[in-house]
Amino acid sequence: MGNDFPVIVAGGGPVGLTTALDLVSRGIRVLVLERNPTTTRHPKMDVTNGRSMEHFRRLGVAERIRDKAVPREHCMDVSWVTRLSEWELARFKYPNVHEWREHIRQHNDGSQPLEPNMRLSQVVLEPELRDILEASPLAEVRFGWAFEDFTQDEDGVTVAALEVATGRRQEIRCALLAGCDGGASAVRQKLGFELNGAFNVARVFMTHFHSPAKEFLQTFGVVWHYQTPDGATLIAQDDKEIWTLHVMLPPGT
């Protein structure tokens, strides 16, 4: 039985999309199955660290992605305040992209990443990765298609996929299946691998909102995070008008 694709990637989050980009950069055809109809609307990551940026650099897309991020000259400071309308208590200063690059240049001793961190919401990152991937003739990206099951034989893997909106099922052959379907991965579970690590690390109430009231929300100037002593965090997603507020839920709620 021939394979339809050398590789199928289950899950089109940051890891699945980046895995697929890596494969096409090596000339390997890939099918990505993402069960949701769109990229995430849930504001998850808001910083991509330097080591992940090194991958994007190697793939030749780091600067294109940075163009979508918070401007390179904006700092990554974390400010501790009593309240947004009261006092700034302390500020952890973190350099902007230009300053960080200069630091890397001056410490060329193997201790630094090749790339500075990047402030960019996952809500923006995922469509950018998807667009880059979809431009490759080697990639087929199916949103609204869930991985359901697989069987393995000597020649490869048969993946059972479901088109969520229609209920249509399809069996697709591949040589390799990559499980990039997140913390509750169905691929992992079907392989019988246990989750390594804690599942429920914190309980936080999150409010994601648009507001042009930048002067009010960044009273003490541009920062990445404002933190309060009772555990609230205000994240400036774009230093303009998109914000996320995290409030810790009391234990037992």
Ligand SMILES: Cc1cc2nc3c(=O)[nH]c(=O)nc-3n(C[C@H](O)[C@H](O)[C@H](O)COP(=O)(O)OP(=O)(O)OC[C@H]3O[C@@H](n4cnc5c(N)ncnc54)[C@H](O)[C@@H]3O)c2cc1C
């Ligand atoms: C509030 C919050 C803040 C965070 N902040 C940061 C941060 O600042 N920096 C950072 O590095 N990380 C951060 N993270 C963690 C980061 O979001 C995750 O590490 C990242 O999303 C993991 O990517 P992933 O592709 O492995 O999984 P996911 O993002 O979970 O993507 C998995 C994808 O697989 C799809 N999927 C699941 N099951 C199936 C199936 N059966 N078939 C097809 N598709 C399927 C899902 O729909 C999803 O799109 C944060 C997370 C949260 C919740």
